[in-house]
Amino acid sequence: MNSFPQLYAILDASLFPQAELMFDTAEHLLAGGITLLQYRNKSGNAAEMLEQAKELKRRLGNSVKLVMNDRADLALAAGFDGLHVGQEDLSPAGSRKVIGECLWLGISTHNMAQLREADLTSADYIAIGPVFPTSGKANPDPVVGLQGVREARALTRKPLVAIGGINRANCRSVIKAGADSVAVISDVMREPQKSAEDFLRILG
Ligand code: 3NM
Numbered sequence: 001m002n003s004f005p006q007l008y009a010i011l012d013a014s015l016f017p018q019a020e021l022m023f024d025t026a027e028h029l030l031a032g033g034i035t036l037l038q039y040r041n042k043s044g045n046a047a048e049m050l051e052q053a054k055e056l057k058r059r060l061g062n063s064v065k066l067v068m069n070d071r072a073d074l075a076l077a078a079g080f081d082g083l084h085v086g087q088e089d090l091s092p093a094g095s096r097k098v099i100g101e102c103l104w105l106g107i108s109t110h111n112m113a114q115l116r117e118a119d120l121t122s123a124d125y126i127a128i129g130p131v132f133p134t135s136g137k138a139n140p141d142p143v144v145g146l147q148g149v150r151e152a153r154a155l156t157r158k159p160l161v162a163i164g165g166i167n168r169a170n171c172r173s174v175i176k177a178g179a180d181s182v183a184v185i186s187d188v189m190r191e192p193q194k195s196a197e198d199f200l201r202i203l204g
Helices: 017-033 048-059 073-076 092-099 112-119 146-153 172-176 192-203
Strands: 008-010 036-040 063-069 082-085 106-109 123-127 162-163 181-184
Touching: 008 192, 017 048, 017 192, 036 048, 036 073, 048 063, 048 073, 063 073, 063 106, 073 082, 073 092, 092 106, 092 112, 106 112, 112 123, 112 146, 112 181, 123 146, 123 172, 146 162, 172 192, 181 192
Parallel strands: 008 036, 008 181, 036 063, 063 082, 082 106, 106 123, 123 162, 162 181
Antiparallel strands: none
16 A cells, blocks of 8 residues: 555444435545545445445545445445454454455554554554544543554554544644544534545645
């Protein structure tokens, strides 16, 4: 992987009362310059998730790398570019068996023991978080802070994605602490195009 995008936007389906609003948000993020987007749907059924994923691919697929959260099968079925798994999902080795070598594989970690373990896998990038307090996830792990990002940086040469409570005001500090990229849910939702533009300007 040459250079990992500094902004990793995440669309959480539960934040949108109608799917159309999610697609609009995705298009605004695209207009704002994002190049990497995760589709996260913790409560949808497979049929609905596949439809939504395919629609995201139809609207953004040529310019944005699309990553499916949790579901290796749907990443393949929707023609996505990558899969992101958590600690309780398919293991990286199991995921690879499903998605093969070509798709990106990312894994969430929440402490240094998990990060060390993830570093030994075939994951293309590792996420560490939550960096700051977050309302973007149910039952988040304890915050790792900027110090956690620094420690994570020292433990892996893989691209490091920081997540959790990251916004336009604090994102530079996270990159300075050693992250290659910031993954963001809340702060790209309200005014997606402007927010993406702001993030990319601040980080660029
Ligand atoms: N994963 P926001 S924190 C989806 O710690 C997610 O792995 C986390 O939302 C982790 O940008 C988080 O609104 C929520 O804080 C991120």
